[in-house]
Amino acid sequence: MSSQSKRLVPISENVVKELMEFSSRIGIPFRELVEKILISFAEVSRTNPHLINIIYNFDLLEDLRKIGGIILPQNFINKLIEKMSDEDLEELREELKRSSSWLGLLVKVKRGGSLENMIDILKIWLSNMKIDVIPLQNEKDLYKIVISSPEQDERTGLLIEAIIEGVSKAFDATIISRDIEKGIVVTVIRYGQS
Incomplete structure (x- = not known):
């Protein structure tokens, strides 16, 4: 691939084995695959130093896709939610x-x-909304999660609340309080050892 000088780089045997299996599956020689990966990484990291976060978020998006998560235009979603019966919304x-x-x-x-991993889920799932996490100064392990969007009505807020509740349960966080208003959902959680 490149006629420049080469350098030996120690890489764990497990990583080499995994990449060799992958290279044989896709039909690209191992050395060429590794070099392409490193070149791509170097090119992208010039413009985005947070490449590891991008890879992590891509993995998270793939997991979201596996549960049937789809992206639809916000205006369309808002109309659907508005027309839903209370039973369908629940x-x-x-x-x-x-x-x-x-x-x-x-x-x-x-x-x-x-x-951070818990909040990353919310940021990916609710990617069109602003999400702030504020540690409460006088309370150990208490955090205020503020999710806001000018497009968000109270019914959408109820759906956001459900997502926060599910993620909190998975991460063993306790919801202390919640407040839903047009454009904003504020949830206080206890996270960590009390």
């Missing part, structure tokens, strides 16, 4: 709790049970 809330709890457990097993 059914959707229960499904969101189950799905977000499952995704939370999966992420917890794959990446660990940190607060």
